[in-house]
Every structure is written in structure tokens, then in C-alpha cells.
């Protein structure tokens with residue numbers, strides 16, 4: 143086991159909101175999910191039916207209602223796509239994709255004290271560039287089929303192992319992750335599992351999904 147692996151924290155849950163929601167109604171669902179177990183962060187990822195980023199006022203209203211729910215439970219609130227709104231609304235960070243903006247530009251906007259996460263698809267090169275450019279985490283995916291987004295690439299768990307054996311920057315696994323298929327990604331070394339429909343559409347409810355995923359994360363350890 144490398145020295146880097148010895149210092150890594152256990153894998154934690156990173157929730158991503160449904161792409162469309164009514165904030166007041168969703169707040170009750172979110173409270174139940176966050177009160178069910180350990181969740182590191184929540185990403186507000188609002189999209190139009192055409193998969194474009196939702197308008198600023200929609201993001202502002204959802205943040206006004208949902209960010210206190212998360213932050214009052216020590217769950218970091220991350221806004222997707224819009225570094226300007228993450229700064230304006232004093233969110234804990236922003237997630238940006240390769241088509242959104244460069245990492246350094248997002249950093250300029252949100253400052254040194256907020257999280258900047260970067261989509262790296264299945265690319266070792268993109269992840270190394272993001273790490274060099276000051277990303278607080280790199281996100282690899284999609285690991286499984288998903289209906290939430292049409293992902294550009296398919297990633298294999300080995301990229302999580304390679305990353306965590308080599309770099310200190312945390313890595314996030316995303317794409318079609320569910321209670322049933324999460325364990326191999328934890329074993330492969332993911333620092334966070336980013337989950338959306340696997341929690342919100344779980345047949346026994348979001349709280350049960352959080353409990354089940356927490357159990358898997360505590361039972362499965364990184365492969366030596």
C-alpha cells in the first residue's frame with residue numbers, strides 16, 4: 143500500500159439533486175435523506191428538459207431553500223456549472239465540466255476557500271491537468287448506464303485505483319451508481335461516490351438508499 147493510500151479518508155457519499163425539482167417539496171425529501179446517514183456534499187444540478195443549465199433565478203430560488211437544509215447538517219452545498227452563482231450565493235463550491243469553463247477561471251471567480259470540482263470523464267490526462275490547475279477533486283465517469291445524463295465516456299474502476307495510488311487530490315466516481323453496484327467502486331479506491339437517481343429513485347426510498355450506501359462504504363475497503 144502506498145503512503146498516499148494510507149492517508150486517504152474512507153469513501154463518502156456525494157449526492158446530486160434530480161435535474162428538475164420543486165424546491166419546497168424536495169426539501170422534505172432531502173431532509174430525510176441527509177438525516178439518514180453520512181453525506182459529504184450535495185450538488186444542485188438543475189437542467190432544462192433540453193439538458194441545458196437552468197436559468198439563474200431557478201438556481202437562486204432552489205439554493206435559497208435547499209442550501210440551509212444541507213449546510214445545517216454539515217453537508218457541503220455545491221452548485222453545478224455556475225461559478226458566478228456559487229460565489230454570489232456563498233455556496234461551498236462549484237462543479238464544472240470540460241464544456242463549462244477552465245478550472246483556473248472557476249477558481250478566480252469562487253476564490254481560494256470554495257471547492258472547485260472538475261469533470262475528467264475517463265481521461266488520466268484531463269485529471270492530471272485539473273489537479274495541476276488546482277481542482278479540489280476530479281470526477282471520473284460514467285461507470286454504469288444512466289438515464290440522468292448522456293455521458294460522453296465510459297470509465298473503468300481501474301482509473302480510480304490508478305488515481306488514488308498516485309495522487310492526493312480526491313477522486314469522485316459518477317454515473318449510474320446504485321446500492322447494487324457501488325461496492326466495486328469503493329474497492330477500486332473512489333474517495334466519493336456521486337449518486338443521483340440511485341438515491342432519489344431507490345425503491346425503498348432515499349433514506350434507505352443513504353443507509354445502504356453508507357453500510358457498503360463502511361464494509362468495503364480499498365483493495366490493498
Ligand SMILES: Cc1ncc(COP(=O)(O)OP(=O)(O)O)c(N)n1
Pocket residue numbers: 185187222223237238239240241242259260261281282291314316336
Ligand atoms: C461530481 C460530478 N461529476 C461530473 C459531473 C458532470 O458535469 P458536466 O460534464 O459539466 O455535465 P453536467 O452535469 O453539467 O450535465 C457533475 N455534474 N458532477
Ligand SMILES: Cc1ncsc1CCOP(=O)(O)O
Pocket residue numbers: 158283284287288289290291293316317318319336337338339340
Ligand atoms: C452528471 C453525470 N455525469 C456523468 S453521469 C451523470 C449522471 C449522474 O446521475 P445518476 O447517479 O442518476 O446516474
Ligand SMILES: [Mg+2]
Pocket residue numbers: 222223237238239242
Ligand atoms: Mg456542467
